[in-house]
Amino acid sequence: MPAPVLLQPRQYASVPGKFQLLPLLPIQEPSKHLPGEIWNEIFVHALSHEIAGVSPWCWNLLEVCKYFRDIALPLVYSKIQLTAVPSLEKFYHRLHTAEQKWDSIRRIPYSTPGRWVQVLDLSELAWTGQFQALCLDSILTSLLPLIPFLAELYINPSFVLSRRALHSLADREGAANLRVLGGLTYLAHLSSAPDEDPFIQLLRCCPNLEQLDIVGQGLEPVDHEWLPPVELFPMAHFRPLKLPRLRVLSLLSMNSSHLMHALLYTPLPSLRKLTLTPYNDLPYPNSLASALITMHGASLGSLLLFTPKAWPTRLRPTPDDLFIVAPKLRHLSLENPLPNLILSEPHNLRILSIPRPKSDYWRILERLFSNLPNLSVIRARDVRWLRKGISSMAQDTGVQGEMREWRRRLARRRIRLLDADWKED
Numbered sequence: 001m002p003a004p005v006l007l008q009p010r011q012y013a014s015v016p017g018k019f020q021l022l023p024l025l026p027i028q029e030p031s032k033h034l035p036g037e038i039w040n041e042i043f044v045h046a047l048s049h050e051i052a053g054v055s056p057w058c059w060n061l062l063e064v065c066k067y068f069r070d071i072a073l074p075l076v077y078s079k080i081q082l083t084a085v086p087s088l089e090k091f092y093h094r095l096h097t098a099e100q101k102w103d104s105i106r107r108i109p110y111s112t113p114g115r116w117v118q119v120l121d122l123s124e125l126a127w128t129g130q131f132q133a134l135c136l137d138s139i140l141t142s143l144l145p146l147i148p149f150l151a152e153l154y155i156n157p158s159f160v161l162s163r164r165a166l167h168s169l170a171d172r173e174g175a176a177n178l179r180v181l182g183g184l185t186y187l188a189h190l191s192s193a194p195d196e197d198p199f200i201q202l203l204r205c206c207p208n209l210e211q212l213d214i215v216g217q218g219l220e221p222v223d224h225e226w227l228p229p230v231e232l233f234p235m236a237h238f239r240p241l242k243l244p245r246l247r248v249l250s251l252l253s254m255n256s257s258h259l260m261h262a263l264l265y266t267p268l269p270s271l272r273k274l275t276l277t278p279y280n281d282l283p284y285p286n287s288l289a290s291a292l293i294t295m296h297g298a299s300l301g302s303l304l305l306f307t308p309k310a311w312p313t314r315l316r317p318t319p320d321d322l323f324i325v326a327p328k329l330r331h332l333s334l335e336n337p338l339p340n341l342i343l344s345e346p347h348n349l350r351i352l353s354i355p356r357p358k359s360d361y362w363r364i365l366e367r368l369f370s371n372l373p374n375l376s377v378i379r380a381r382d383v384r385w386l387r388k389g390i391s392s393m394a395q396d397t398g399v400q401g402e403m404r405e406w407r408r409r410l411a412r413r414r415i416r417l418l419d420a421d422w423k424e425d
Contacts, residue, residue, distance in 0.1 A: 148174030216254030250275035297326035
């Protein structure tokens with residue numbers, strides 16, 4: 001309780017009177033101080049729910065007070081998403097300037113804001129030409145050593161990183177902190193051994209990697225009809241990669257490479273989701289996709305077969321023994337043409353994705369339903385339902401009519417038919 005306040009209006013009177021001053025309003029208790037950890041959680045939640053397409057308000061948050069700035073500034077720099085090369089260049093100069101001002105007296109291992117960056121997202125970077133690609137490669141070569149705590153890196157696959165940029169990513173301090181690499185484009189390097197491949201050298205420096213997405217160059221149209229035999233380097237002296245935490249692996253438009261050969265001989269105990277482009281008509285070792293599924297299929301929960309859209313696009317067949325080599329599959333996504341899958345005993349598959357419903361596809365899948373007791377969803381990944389308001393005549397024609405017929409047939413088996421807008425939880 002605060003000390004009472006006494007009023008003495010007649011200080012020099014012979015008999016002065018004293019009155020106690022009483023507050024007219026109740027005394028408010030002082031507000032409790034929130035610890036910095038709680039404010040940090042509040043800002044993390046607020047910054048993660050910004051409305052897409054609206055100018056971010058995080059920079060206004062930094063101008064409220066110095067206390068807010070000290071808490072929010074590391075969060076703002078923790079995820080950097082850029083869509084233009086000039087913006088990336090300005091970001092690099094900001095980090096480079098901070099690095100030059102670094103002083104060992106402060107006893108901080110790395111300068112700020114470089115040590116705050118954990119996610120660098122360049123997936124929306126627009127491609128404008130070779131000169132821009134060269135500038136991006138040079139900037140990344142100098143930028144990556146300045147962000148040692150980088151955990152996630154996303155690149156637009158239209159940009160091909162050079163050997164020097166990959167070495168800069170692998171040889172920098174903190175390479176072991178990388179957990180996600182997405183959008184890297186694989187360019188076959190002429191080397192005498194797999195260990196000289198820059199991608200393999202990069203993966204040797206990333207033992208904590210959890211997700212890897214790589215896009216290959218695919219096969220040239222002239223190579224579709226004739227392929228020379230591929231000579232694989234003997235793996236007797238190859239030291240396997242150490243990727244014990246790799247859960248998600250995507251290798252698109254890649255039929256054979258030193259990287260695929262290295263992953264074929266590398267144990268991946270945590271692998272649960274594999275995305276490949278099928279090349280089942282090419283003999284081994286011209287295609288290693290089927291060999292990868294056979295080698296790592298025992299632990300897979302999701303297997304997605306997908307051919308990126310390009311021109312000219314040639315769709316290649318899919319292996320028909322997927323249920324045999326991957327007995328724990330929960331989600332299987334097939335590519336055209338659909339294979340005649342071998343299934344002689346019950347399987348635990350729950351979700352099946354196909355490009356689009358067709359009458360001949362129904363005959364292929366109908367014979368599998370008796371051995372798929374847990375199948376609950378069939379997804380047409382390249383088709384969307386027509387919006388409401390379209391006439392019933394339009395809904396009964398073409399692909400929409402086929403989808404309505406499939407939905408009616410699948411409802412009898414308590415299987416839902418979903419379109420491309422559905423996303424798996």
